[in-house]
Amino acid sequence: MTIATDTLVADAEARAAREARRQRWFSRITKIEGYLSVLGLGFVVPILKMIGGDNIKTQSKELWRLAGVPIVAMVIFLAVWGALAPRVQTSLGAIPGPAAVWEQFGVLIADHSAERAKEKAFYQRQDQRIAEARAANPPVEIKAKNYVGKPTYIDKILTSLKTVFTGFLIGTLVAIPLGILAGLSPTVNAAINPFVQIFKPVSPLAWLPLVTMVVSALYTSTDPMFEKSFLVSAITVTLCSLWPTLINTSLGVASIDKDLMNVAKVLRLGWAKKVFKLVIPSSLPLMFTGMRLSLGVGWMVLIAAEMLAQNPGLGKFVWDEFQNGSASSLARIMVAVFTIGIIGFLLDRVMYALQAAFTFSGKR
Numbered sequence: 001m002t003i004a005t006d007t008l009v010a011d012a013e014a015r016a017a018r019e020a021r022r023q024r025w026f027s028r029i030t031k032i033e034g035y036l037s038v039l040g041l042g043f044v045v046p047i048l049k050m051i052g053g054d055n056i057k058t059q060s061k062e063l064w065r066l067a068g069v070p071i072v073a074m075v076i077f078l079a080v081w082g083a084l085a086p087r088v089q090t091s092l093g094a095i096p097g098p099a100a101v102w103e104q105f106g107v108l109i110a111d112h113s114a115e116r117a118k119e120k121a122f123y124q125r126q127d128q129r130i131a132e133a134r135a136a137n138p139p140v141e142i143k144a145k146n147y148v149g150k151p152t153y154i155d156k157i158l159t160s161l162k163t164v165f166t167g168f169l170i171g172t173l174v175a176i177p178l179g180i181l182a183g184l185s186p187t188v189n190a191a192i193n194p195f196v197q198i199f200k201p202v203s204p205l206a207w208l209p210l211v212t213m214v215v216s217a218l219y220t221s222t223d224p225m226f227e228k229s230f231l232v233s234a235i236t237v238t239l240c241s242l243w244p245t246l247i248n249t250s251l252g253v254a255s256i257d258k259d260l261m262n263v264a265k266v267l268r269l270g271w272a273k274k275v276f277k278l279v280i281p282s283s284l285p286l287m288f289t290g291m292r293l294s295l296g297v298g299w300m301v302l303i304a305a306e307m308l309a310q311n312p313g314l315g316k317f318v319w320d321e322f323q324n325g326s327a328s329s330l331a332r333i334m335v336a337v338f339t340i341g342i343i344g345f346l347l348d349r350v351m352y353a354l355q356a357a358f359t360f361s362g363k364r
Helices: 002-039 044-051 056-087 097-135 153-184 186-199 206-217 228-254 258-266 271-309 315-324 329-358
Strands: none
Touching: 002 044, 002 271, 044 056, 044 271, 056 097, 097 153, 097 206, 097 329, 153 186, 153 271, 153 315, 153 329, 186 228, 206 228, 206 271, 258 271, 271 329, 315 329
């Protein structure tokens, strides 16, 4: 009887221990679920829950919805693309299918690796020549040269990212203070609103000639820190992308609970303290929403700006391939199209992650 009782107690303790481990496992999943969603890895959650012993049928349905359906949709898209592309003939030949686009992506990556190898060899040879010259004549002054090679596809991606972040940063620094002022003061809002309504719909193609002339007139340094084409593209991005941040910041500030503003009056907070301690923290969710929209608009605008300003980024790459008219041009343009889309998605995820980290409304 004692042995049977001891066995039952041991079984109950084992079950309790397993349940405790299971609860700890699901507690960890709950903590990281939001982060996985922000990173676009929400499909991992059902897998983790199945590992933890949750209902397999329920979690399998969730996994199918989150991962299976998108994969099937992508496969169908690739199949339809591959079947229809050869039937569309252009002046540069048939529209390339998925295999041709993937092949050209590999070629572009190989070109980048080859160019970096040439750069490394150049600096090694230069270092060797400088060392030999100094050994033969120690006092000699030898000026090192920078490697001058063609920008690769990866270099052009980095140039576009640098340009869009520069324009986005300038736009944010302008839009947030103006949005705060407009949200706090109906008078300021009435003064700013006409400019928002007039300039928000203006295309980058309209801004570009004006920006080009202004930059050419004012930026006349003989040893410029930045190329004019870079500045033209970045300023055009700024002019087209600052409006969503300005509008959402103004809306966020104007929507702050009046009770909080009354508390600031009771505490006799100064204007600066009220803004930094109350206004900005309360309006961060809408402010970040505006910044996400602005970055997306800026990335879209950048490609057109780079095409016309000839800034050596992805926009110029697309334009050069269009002008080139070679057999591989269409496939390379398609590579750029997918690159632009994927980077745009990743930029949005970055801003969403920052929003989730700094606000309490990071979940959809």
